[in-house]
Amino acid sequence: MKITLFVPCFVDLMFPNVGISMVKVLERLGHQVDCPEAVACCGQPAYNSGYWEEARVVAGQTLKTLEASEAVVIGSGSCGAMLKVFYPELFAGTPLADSARRLSGKCFEFSDFLVNRLGVTDVGARFPAKVTFHDGCHGLRELGTHDQPRRLLTQVRELALLEMPDKTCCGFGGTFAAKFPMISTAMGEVRCAAAAGTGAEYIVSNDSSCLMHLQGLLDRQGSKMKTIHLAEILAQS
């Protein structure tokens, strides 16, 4: 299958290994991967701040570039939710409304794509460590991605998956983290403590934005715990 990869702006800039790992996994499974240069951002920062007109400028270009794709795979539940759930709302009543609806049907969050579209749960990965899985809220509640990453992780050789007692937000929330930094930090501290309570060495997620927030806190706390994207684990052999 010809897969178009959507690499979120901050992943491109700061976590390139997440994109590279997704390419590795998909190519290993025998698929052809493309990543158009013209796609930079899903437009979520402006959308979430209420600036829909400005969001449409960025999202419009992404939409037009991706609409001819066979399948769009996104390594972030949050940007995935933007393309799949919020584009139809953002473009409702505009000439791009139909395109947005069509694109929505072709967009997949990475773990959902592997498990439900390709029917793969074992990608042949090996990762000898204790990990806990943090559900990014957009992936969990907008896209309903819950079992998929867990099914993938339980097939990874020598990996132990330890669950946290709840599914609380990490406190990132995009511009929220900058507009209300103290609330965001408090939420992150609670989440880091829950992760530490499992005894895991790594916090895994299918969303780099949550991981960026948690890693930022862990580093400041001097914690030994690390964050890692699901794709980076699946690419290990």
Place this chain on the structure above:
Amino acid sequence: MSAPSGQFKTQARQLSADLRHRSIIQTALGKYEAVRDKTRDAFQDWQAARQAAAQIKWDAVNHLDQYLLQFVSNLETRGTKVHWASTGDQAKEIILRIIADKKAKCIVKSKAMTSEEVHLNEALAHAGFEVVESDLGEFIVQLRREAPYHIVFPAMHLTRGEISDVFARELGSAPTDNPEELTMIARRVLRHKYIEADIGFTGANFAVAETGMISITENEGNARLTAALPPTMVTLLGIEKILPRFEDLALFLPMLATMGTGQPLTCYNSFYSGPRQPGESDGPTEYHVILLDNRRTVLLADPEQRDALHCIRCGACLNVCPIFKNVGGHTYGTTYSGPIGSVLTPHLRGLQDWKHLSYASSLCGACTQTCPVKIDLHHHLLQNRRNASRQKPSFGERLAYRFFAFVVNRPAVYRLAKQLGRCLQPLHTLVKGGPLDPARAWTRTRELPRIAPKTFKEYWRERQPRV
């Protein structure tokens, strides 16, 4: 920045760093979650129950005009005096008029968030009347001269020691750490008040149109005494409390108890439809029902967010909200706090003054997932943000998003910007965390990730065969 926004930010900053507060609230709500889950699991199909409840409330709210008239006509048939209040001020005037007519001096109240909404206690105290809250939690916060902390648990932020202190100070009781003794102290005071009071004032949990009945849910029996002993009873309720049929309570009473407190049913559920009827031996001789709009009809006129009127005030969305758990109830500065408060308050009290509450959310959606009547809470926060910036955009923010769009939509410019960022990055170390740091909001408490030596797009371009 509006005054409420400044106050919210200051208090949120303090409380989110207050580890004692965090521990009290998270422990209390952790216990709530455990019992709630157990009780909720007793429903044969919880999702079907939510769907049914949402449909019943949809019907009620979308035919409010008919159901309200049916409700009122049934109440009046049994001799209840019904009043309509468009605003909080009107509601207070009506109540003061009833007090004057009855030459009342003392009013005993059971828990009513609508009375908090219209600031009834302040108005009555100002007019020289004695008002006593009879719900234990409300009684405690009244003695502390505080607003309720939570719509269901008004005093959940207080320890037994703090409650004992306020009782000792205000009532002269001996200090105790025993919850039963604390309850008995309050009871000794309150029992006299029920007998002394000229008027018993209540709120309502539901209003049944079919039978013209007010439904009151409680655990302490205080609402029953409030309604039964004083000669005059007054109920103030929002117009959205309507349920079409009596049988709807079979779903809503257990649902409210489950999500509110984790109980299958609360200890007492009472229904009131009128004053003492001929041949009856007890109950108030006069019953007044005041139906409050107070801008609920403004929300009713908004098809996008009308479902916020489904709210049954169970507090479930507050209990799962990570923002509420970290900033606490008082920080909101509103009658209704938590996610539902952040959705409702801009409609009830003005969008520009209260829009900050819609921004103070990570949009995690835990509220929407838990809401028993399926209010699309976190999406309404997004809509409030959109409406607020459409109405009054921030010049700086709009410019920033336009500039961002200009850069990222032009691959060559964007590549250049990334390289520039990489070059400037070492300079950031010099100002990191300080007042000159543009990323200070982040870097004060968190490390900032660095721009990669090679971005993904750069890696990808290198991989492509040269044309």
